[in-house]
Amino acid sequence: MYMKRYWLLFSQSITVLLAAYFVVLTLKPAWLAPRGEGVMGLVRAPTLPKGEVPPGSFRTAAHNAAQAVVSISVSKGQSGGKNTAPPWERFFNDPDADPEEPSSGIGSGVIVSSTGYLLTNNHVVEGAEQIEVVLNDRRRARAKVIGTDPDSDLAVLKIELDKLPVMVLGDSENAQVGDLVLAIGNPFGVGQTVTSGIISALGRNQRINTFENFIQTDAAINPGNSGGALVDSQGRLLGINTAIYSRSGGSLGIGFAIPISTAKQVLESIVRDGQVTRGWIGIEPNDLAPEIAEAFGIVAERGVAVTGVMQGGPAGKAGVVPGDVVLTIGGTPVDDVAHLLSAVAGLKPGVPANVEIQRKKTVLALSITPGVRPKPGKMPR
Numbered sequence: 001m002y003m004k005r006y007w008l009l010f011s012q013s014i015t016v017l018l019a020a021y022f023v024v025l026t027l028k029p030a031w032l033a034p035r036g037e038g039v040m041g042l043v044r045a046p047t048l049p050k051g052e053v054p055p056g057s058f059r060t061a062a063h064n065a066a067q068a069v070v071s072i073s074v075s076k077g078q079s080g081g082k083n084t085a086p087p088w089e090r091f092f093n094d095p096d097a098d099p100e101e102p103s104s105g106i107g108s109g110v111i112v113s114s115t116g117y118l119l120t121n122n123h124v125v126e127g128a129e130q131i132e133v134v135l136n137d138r139r140r141a142r143a144k145v146i147g148t149d150p151d152s153d154l155a156v157l158k159i160e161l162d163k164l165p166v167m168v169l170g171d172s173e174n175a176q177v178g179d180l181v182l183a184i185g186n187p188f189g190v191g192q193t194v195t196s197g198i199i200s201a202l203g204r205n206q207r208i209n210t211f212e213n214f215i216q217t218d219a220a221i222n223p224g225n226s227g228g229a230l231v232d233s234q235g236r237l238l239g240i241n242t243a244i245y246s247r248s249g250g251s252l253g254i255g256f257a258i259p260i261s262t263a264k265q266v267l268e269s270i271v272r273d274g275q276v277t278r279g280w281i282g283i284e285p286n287d288l289a290p291e292i293a294e295a296f297g298i299v300a301e302r303g304v305a306v307t308g309v310m311q312g313g314p315a316g317k318a319g320v321v322p323g324d325v326v327l328t329i330g331g332t333p334v335d336d337v338a339h340l341l342s343a344v345a346g347l348k349p350g351v352p353a354n355v356e357i358q359r360k361k362t363v364l365a366l367s368i369t370p371g372v373r374p375k376p377g378k379m380p381r
Contacts, residue, residue: 061235062182062194067136067165068111069229071186072120072143072157074128076105108185108228109133109157110167110237117271118157119240119263120227122148125155133159136192147270151210151278151373153242154263155227156270167229170236172215172259175199183219183241183255185228195220197253204256205338208243211345212338214256215239221255230257239263279347280373281355282313283320285337296323300358303327304340318368320357327363328356345373 053059107124111117118133125131131143141159148155179199187193197219204214217230221244230239239257269276285304286292292305303325309316326334329343330353347353347370355366 058180058182058196058233061231061233062184063235065167065182065229065231065235065237066184066192066194068167069136069184069192070109070111070118071134071189071192072107072109072124072227073132073134074105074107074125075130076127106186106189106224107226108224108241110227110229110240111135111164112167112169112237112267114164114166116159116161116164117146117267118143118159119267120155120157121240121242122150122153122155124227125157126150131157133157135161136165147274147276149266149270149276151276152258152262152266153209154240154258154266156267167231167237168235169260169264170232170234170238172238172261175202175215175232175238175259177201180233181217181219181238182231182233182235183217183221183225183228183257184231185221185225185241187220187222187224189224200254203338205336206243206245206256208256211262211341213259213262213342214242215259217255217257218253219255220253225255277349278345278373279349279353279370280313281315281320281344281347281368281370282310283315283326284308285326285340287336288325297360298323298325299361300325300327302333302335303358304334304337306357314368314371315355318355318366320355320366320368321359323359325358326355327358328354330354344370 048054105124107120109118109120109124112119125145126148128145131145133141133143135141139161141161143157143159146156146158177199181197181199183195183197185193197217199215200218201216204216205212206214215230215238219230221241225241226243228241229237230241232238237260239259240263241255241257243256245252245254266276283306286307288298288300288303288305292298292307296305296307298305306315306320306322306324306326309320309322326340328334329340330347332339332343334340334343349370349372352367352369355368357364357366
């Protein structure tokens with residue numbers, strides 16, 4: 001009799017304990033986890049509602065801008081040998097390519113018009129026999145070169161497709177050091193890639209092109225990014241990625257982009273006139289270095305020294321002589337050669353412009369009628 005009661009009590013106790021175990025195992029499994037080094041206390045972040053952007057993310061800017069960035073592949077004639085190609089071509093093309101075989105290259109571009117106009121670098125398409133553009137949605141099209149501007153290393157292409165995504169143009173004139181930027185392109189041909197950084201400096205002059213006013217950034221830019229987009233935190237186009245400073249061929253965090261303010265002028269001029277027309281006054285300018293000042297007896301403390309004047313050129317006809325110092329052009333102060341070249345290029349050929357110079361201690365106001373800047377390689381000497 002007693003044995004039966006004890007057995008009944010024992011079986012009921014076991015049943016209750018097993019039930020409690022399964023309840024704890026189901027609802028609080030961590031209570032039963034073994035203690036010691038093998039325990040992992042994983043904490044999972046709460047899932048964001050669908051469509052909500054995480055704080056600090058630039059996914060919206062990257063998504064919007066990336067739609068209008070294209071990959072460009074070009075085929076060219078025989079490369080002519082590894083050691084004879086210009087620097088840009090060696091950087092752009094395959095360094096191990098057979099010089100007797102047709103060469104090819106990869107780059108990037110930006111769609112800036114719903115009618116099919118693209119901006120890219122001149123060195124991307126220079127000498128190309130065939131250009132193919134691949135959009136972010138994988139559509140492909142043959143591109144036609146509308147015009148190029150070697151002086152700024154820009155080129156305008158056109159494709160014939162409908163429903164094209166278009167990049168919104170930003171304001172590079174008001175960009176500041178420290179602003180966040182995204183670089184979008186096709187580095188090494190791996191596919192469209194977005195990198196981020198800040199504007200490291202403005203107005204850089206690396207003597208790569210005739211006209212330079214580069215935006216410097218630490219966003220990673222590599223071979224294949226040439227012609228791609230540098231955009232702000234809203235996804236608006238600030239510049240066209242063009243060059244890097246590198247000892248290895250890869251990014252060292254020093255990249256350069258042509259401001260969209262410059263690119264827009266080139267685009268409009270090429271689409272309107274088929275070429276870029278710039279002013280020219282026929283002088284040889286030099287930065288006001290101590291050795292230049294001593295050689296020409298210059299006493300001016302600012303400006304750009306004139307070390308040569310083309311006989312019969314616009315400046316020569318107006319009375320400019322070697323040793324003069326250019327202070328302003330059209331009312332714009334010029335402090336170095338880059339500023340002078342940009343100011344002169346902006347003059348309208350045939351329309352007189354006011355130029356202020358300093359000769360010894362005397363400041364003179366001259367009227368110079370600029371001509372049309374000759375093409376590279378045809379510059380008078």
